[in-house]
Amino acid sequence: MGVLRNGLNWYAKISRCGAKPIPPYEHVVQIGDPILRRVCEPVPQNEIKNEKTIKIINKLHYVVDKYNSLGMSAPQIGINSRIFVMKYTAKQVACVPPEIIRQRDIKIVPFTVFINPTLKVVDYKKVIYPEACESVKSFVADVARYNEVEIKGYNAEGEAVSERFKGWSARIAQHEMDHLDGKLYTDIMDRKSLSCSCWEEVNLSRGKINIPFTPE
Template sequence: MCAAADRARRPSLVEQVEELLATGGPLPLVEAGEPVLRQPVAPYDGELPPALLDRFVDALRLTMRAAPGVGLAAPQVGVALRIAVIEDPAPVPEEVRVARERVPQPFRVLVNPSYEPVGAERAAFFEGCLSVPGWQAVVARPAAVRLTGLDERGRALDEVFSGWPARIVQHETDHLDGVLYLDRADLRSFSSNRAMAEHWNAPTPHGAARALGFRLPE
């Protein structure tokens, strides 16, 4: 009984993070099918000492940039903490920037984030995910959201995001609720990266909707 419990004991979050960071370099990414990606994460409540939290945030940033991606949530590296990072230099052509309202976003840390729609407008674009490599699908999301939460220093965040930045914060916050973008996607749009490069690299998914037979928001 006790021996079995000891054998089955999971490492604490501190032990888990320290073990991850001991390897150095980008952290290994967890892919769809792992339970940690499907379990809502409880609010962060100081589980990591401040110095360890700083190191973990640095590792998330390094991993996000190396992938590369524009956001990364702690569950995507197997850690059940309600923490995510985002950053988007937005190195895209002008027509893409205009169509997707994709503007540069500085690096920031989201602790215990939550969002709510601002207005009724919805926008649909292809999304991918570092935890679902090789595939993309069209997701209709609120075009603007109000994000609340904290930063890594415990300072309050309360900001309205629109366009592509709104999509990023929704995608990453969803990870902390055990939600993958595929849960919200129109699966008729589900496309490999090869198909995306060959057929669907236009700024908007209207051509894909006509060819693949899915509907976009009015």
């Protein structure tokens, strides 16, 4: 009963913080939110360039930059639409050790929008590397992904596009495609490899550590 009572008090505090936000959010939803488990609906062809879709894309752009992330899907900001964005900037690549860049085949990816994307596997070889997600905050696990894929869909201008991604960019694309199908990397991870990404800090701080769900 104590847990339930404390839970109710916590929810009461949240409810007093103001009006409930309306999607598309400026934050990333977390595992447990039902939106992450829904298969997203395609964007109707005649709505690809309308104001609603443009708003979603602009918010995805804002959030992926805010979190310094490599990709972001519509359900992660509360929208049940088949849209995702991805990027890997030169500044982000520069923060990665050269040996990791070579090993994981990391390359710069310009900001890219996919609406109603489909995925085709080009290279069925699977590679295993640690993977994280802004919707599974502060955890990481080993995940096997195909080495090369092709993504087809529409860009923000409503033009048909087709891109091939290899190495780490292929991993990003597959990760975001999974989101559109209601899947998380935790569904396909090596379960024994799951770890808290800040476990050392927890020990060093004697457990007195706060994990922010939005960037400082």
